[in-house]
Amino acid sequence: MTVQVMTSADVTKKIFNKEKLFILDVRNQSEYNDWKIEGENFTHLNVPYFELLDGVDGILDKLPSNQDILVVCAKEGSSAMVADMLSEAGLDISYLKGGMKAWSEHLEPVKVGDLKDGGQMYQFVRIGKGCLSYMVVSDGEAALIDATRMTDVFINFADSIGAKITHVLDTHLHADHISGGRQIAEKTGATYWLPPKDATEVTFAYEPLEDENDVTIGHTTINIHAFYSPGHTIGSTSFVVGEQFLLSGDILFINSIGRPDLAGKAEDWVSDLRETLYSRYKALSDELIVLPAHFMTIDELNDNGTVGKKLKTLFAQNHGLNIADEDEFRKMVTENLPPQPNAYQEIRQTNMGKMNPEEEKQREMEIGPNRCAVS
Amino acid sequence: MDAVKVLDAKGLACPMPIVKTKKAMDELESGQILEIHTTDKGALNDLPAWAKSSGHEVVKQEEENEVIKFWIKKA
The missing domain is CATH 3.60.15.10 (Ribonuclease Z/Hydroxyacylglutathione hydrolase-like)
Incomplete structure (x- = not known):
């Protein structure tokens, strides 16, 4: 399965159009609790990337099979890594280009x-x-x-x-x-x-x-x-x-x-x-x-x-x-x-x-x- | 602080400092200390959070000229 890149502009459109999106936020818990991407029909799961280093098997059953999944981290690197792992596990997956840093500036x-x-x-x-x-x-x-x-x-x-x-x-x-x-x-x-x-x-x-x-x-x-x-x-x-x-x-x-x-x-x-x-x-x-x-x-x-x-x-x-x-x-x-x-x-x-x-x-x-x- | 190994992760961006730390940690014995040098600001929150979730103990942490140093004791 391929990994797609989603831009902040793409995510903004989904917010404006009230589309569904599942966000897997892989930042640490305190950063996630302080601030995250919100949309009327967005759902979230927060699992820090450093808890996924041994594999993503533990979270597969928590991810939906019928909607877009976006992996998000602070700058991009960790979300790209997690997206690769999920893709290898057979999922269609995207990560946010530039992470929350880009999101903050869009x-x-x-x-x-x-x-x-x-x-x-x-x-x-x-x-x-x-x-x-x-x-x-x-x-x-x-x-x-x-x-x-x-x-x-x-x-x-x-x-x-x-x-x-x-x-x-x-x-x-x-x-x-x-x-x-x-x-x-x-x-x-x-x-x-x-x-x-x-x-x-x-x-x-x-x-x-x-x-x-x-x-x-x-x-x-x-x-x-x-x-x-x-x-x-x-x-x-x-x-x-x-x-x-x-x-x-x-x-x-x-x-x-x-x-x-x-x-x-x-x-x-x-x-x-x-x-x-x-x-x-x-x-x-x-x-x-x-x-x-x-x-x-x-x-x-x-x-x-x-x-x-x-x-x-x-x-x-x-x-x-x-x-x-x-x-x-x-x-x-x-x-x-x-x-x-x-x-x-x-x-x-x-x-x-x-x-x-x-x-x-x-x-x-x-x-x-x-x-x-x-x- | 008696570290048995020093991991130089300077210049590496997230997630590499933690990926490398985990790898180095896997090679240590319980109770041994790993010293990590990183310039990634994200590590300030992430390394202690990772250590906590894996049961390791951050015994010392300092910052010196943009370089963040951690001493982590293996569980």
Whole structure:
């Protein structure tokens, strides 16, 4: 039987199409428990590769005969070895190209919709890590929001649709992943915008993104209207694009809200977070489609693979927007928080330009799920 | 630490450090110690987990200039 190679893009399609897949994850148990590939119709078996060195006979009866089986490990080597052994035992088998390392870096561009004045909104779904970046395109110009460090993907995508990246913006100083914003701005000659209150310690030049700033792209003037919305970080800024979309950064997600503690100021920022969610957002048109900077679980994906919902739907369904009692709200966002993201302090330092780790180190820093929400 | 054998697995990628460790271990007597040098970061978690699942004991572990060293006592 032959061994096939499956790419991260292939697996992403299976998630979007809600296909079945059996994943044999051969990483050690702690890594598997921390973070794995999830799909609505995916089933899993975790057996570390080092327990299979004497042979795979012990797990054959645990593998299905009627669906695709994908072997996954950290980087590829061990899954290829296990796939070979299973293939010799007579199974049709695939392994994941590049392992979880590649999975963590895969970006799937999906179109969210058209802008009223002409132009498009694209979302880049970092499916393995739950990060969402955005590209607003109008008349051959593009603005990029919350770009991740896989800078080539954005630059090549802009090229492929004939757009020039002229503005790069970050909603806030990220703590869970390394921003590609500054690098992309350098490579393309675009202007890099950051909220100044998050940028007090940065070591590079940037344009200050302040309340009521408008960034305009294309001749049809798609306005990216910035408004100050502190809470996750002191500088957190949201954008209303073309009066249709609300880019909410790490303030508001589909099923949860942002956590205020990653810069060590949970107690101080609780009231900012509440003010932003319960007053500033409430004052906006509830027809806006909320496009957050993260998703937490795979069930937040729409049928076309995008992540986004109308603001009025979130006001009706998102628990974090429906806590009348202020004390209860304070408790929810300051107590019982999930573990902090891997290496979040180092990631913040890197995004400030104070650290310049090599690519391999950057990968390592970002390993694991994002944990920017309160629950 | 009195290792009876030193296994140089530097530069090898996963799964080879553990494949070679297992092979070397198979040739030792119970109670003897194998010293392993590896540069694969994955080994940091995997070698101790493997040792545990096979009943061996990690008696010492250190990291020095990107080289991770383990001393494992055979069960």
